[in-house]
Amino acid sequence: MPVDARKNRYLGMLLATVAAIIWAGNFVIARGVNQQIPPITLAFCRWSLATVLMIPIAYAAFKKEWHILTKHKAYLFWVSLSGIALFNTCLYISGHYTTAINMALISTTSSPIFATTFAIIFIGERINAFRLTGMLVCLSGVLLLISKGSLQTLLSFTFSIGDLWALAGAIAFAVYNVLVRKKPATISATTFLLAIFGLGTLLILPGFLMEQVNATPIVWNNSLVVSLIYLGAGTSVVSFLCWNAAIKRIGAGTTVLFGNLIPIISTIEAVLFLNEPFQKIHMISAGIVIFGLILANSGQHKKQSQHV
Numbered sequence: 001m002p003v004d005a006r007k008n009r010y011l012g013m014l015l016a017t018v019a020a021i022i023w024a025g026n027f028v029i030a031r032g033v034n035q036q037i038p039p040i041t042l043a044f045c046r047w048s049l050a051t052v053l054m055i056p057i058a059y060a061a062f063k064k065e066w067h068i069l070t071k072h073k074a075y076l077f078w079v080s081l082s083g084i085a086l087f088n089t090c091l092y093i094s095g096h097y098t099t100a101i102n103m104a105l106i107s108t109t110s111s112p113i114f115a116t117t118f119a120i121i122f123i124g125e126r127i128n129a130f131r132l133t134g135m136l137v138c139l140s141g142v143l144l145l146i147s148k149g150s151l152q153t154l155l156s157f158t159f160s161i162g163d164l165w166a167l168a169g170a171i172a173f174a175v176y177n178v179l180v181r182k183k184p185a186t187i188s189a190t191t192f193l194l195a196i197f198g199l200g201t202l203l204i205l206p207g208f209l210m211e212q213v214n215a216t217p218i219v220w221n222n223s224l225v226v227s228l229i230y231l232g233a234g235t236s237v238v239s240f241l242c243w244n245a246a247i248k249r250i251g252a253g254t255t256v257l258f259g260n261l262i263p264i265i266s267t268i269e270a271v272l273f274l275n276e277p278f279q280k281i282h283m284i285s286a287g288i289v290i291f292g293l294i295l296a297n298s299g300q301h302k303k304q305s306q307h308v
Contacts, residue, residue: 012249013293016258019242024265026088026235027104028273029227030095036224038215039092042231044208047084047201049232054197057237058190065191072184076195079183083176084200089207090169097162104263106166107173113139114174115256123181125253134296138260141288145263148281177252180244193240257296260289 033042062069069076094103116135119125147153183192218224246255264286 008249012246012255013258015242016246016250016255017261019239019246020258020261021265022234022239022242023259024104024262024269025230026091027095027100027107027262027266028269029231030092030103031100033224033227034092034095036221037218038211039096040089040204040207040211041215041218042092042228043085043089044201044204045228046088046231046236047197047204049228050236051194051197051201053233053237054190054194058188058194061188061191062194065187068184068186069191069195072187075179075182075184076199079176079179080196080199081203082172082179084196085203086172087169087176089204090165090172094162094165094169098160098166100266101263103162103166104266106163107170107259107262110167111170111174111177111256111259114171115177116253118174118178119181119251119253122178123252125181125251127253131254131257131296134292134294135257137292137295138257138289139292141285141292142260142263144288145267145281145285148279149284174256177247177256180247181252189241189244193237193244197236254296257293260292264289 030042037045091103091107113135116127116131120127187195243255246258264282267282267286
């Protein structure tokens with residue numbers, strides 16, 4: 001592999017890792033604020049703030065490319081629906097019924113499998129032995145974390161209604177990861193994000209209004225405000241820019257594998273912020289997932305041609 005191509009690939013891996021680190025906090029917040037704000041309201045506030053933050057960044061390009069956006073209305077609708085409206089709304093609903101660890105584990109074990117499958121079927125993305133093996137290694141590492149090394153625990157694992165909502169979100173995000181690979185090259189990255197953030201917010205609006213009918217008034221406090229800023233700026237603007245840039249460099253199927261870092265990072269955050277004990281199984285699981293990521297990327301030699 002040429003030096004420039006190798007550097008470009010390493011940059012893609014770094015960007016995907018940064019996005020995963022930021023996104024790990026999304027699960028913790030989804031669970032942490034579930035008693036303070038309704039789930040669809042949380043999603044609406046997050047994406048409203050993200051849209052506002054993107055305006056000064058992308059407005060000039062957005063205005064210039066408006067005529068291009070109008071030619072791709074159907075495409076933008078499906079990307080906004082899957083990656084913005086459905087993914088995190090399902091996740092926030094899940095946070096009212098299941099733990100943050102379950103949300104992270106279910107999403108990260110299932111989404112790579114769905115995304116790889118969809119990429120192969122719908123856009124003809126090739127999967128080699130390295131990526132397939134790496135995906136299975138990542139999956140085994142996360143399953144080890146779920147089971148805590150006990151086959152009996154793994155076999156007795158059951159899905160709650162919250163777990164099913166997390167699974168639905170994982171499917172939506174897998175669809176987004178595939179669709180974003182087909183983004184027209186004439187639409188810049190910032191214009192793309194402003195378009196899907198704004199459209200996604202509008203798609204959430206009906207649910208937000210219906211939720212307000214029976215919702216109790218929100219009691220605003222510093223913790224809730226900081227959480228919303230983290231969601232709107234960090235997990236939306238910064239992480240999506242990083243994630244989409246990573247997809248451009250290393251492909252959808254490989255990028256989504258980095259989502260397997262999320263439960264590992266979420267565990268570290270739980271130790272740091274929730275004083276949960278760090279166990280040996282966490283270290284072993286993290287090592288397996290990281291090895292799987294390295295393996296999945298070691299056999300990639302073809303430069304990605306799609307632009308995000």
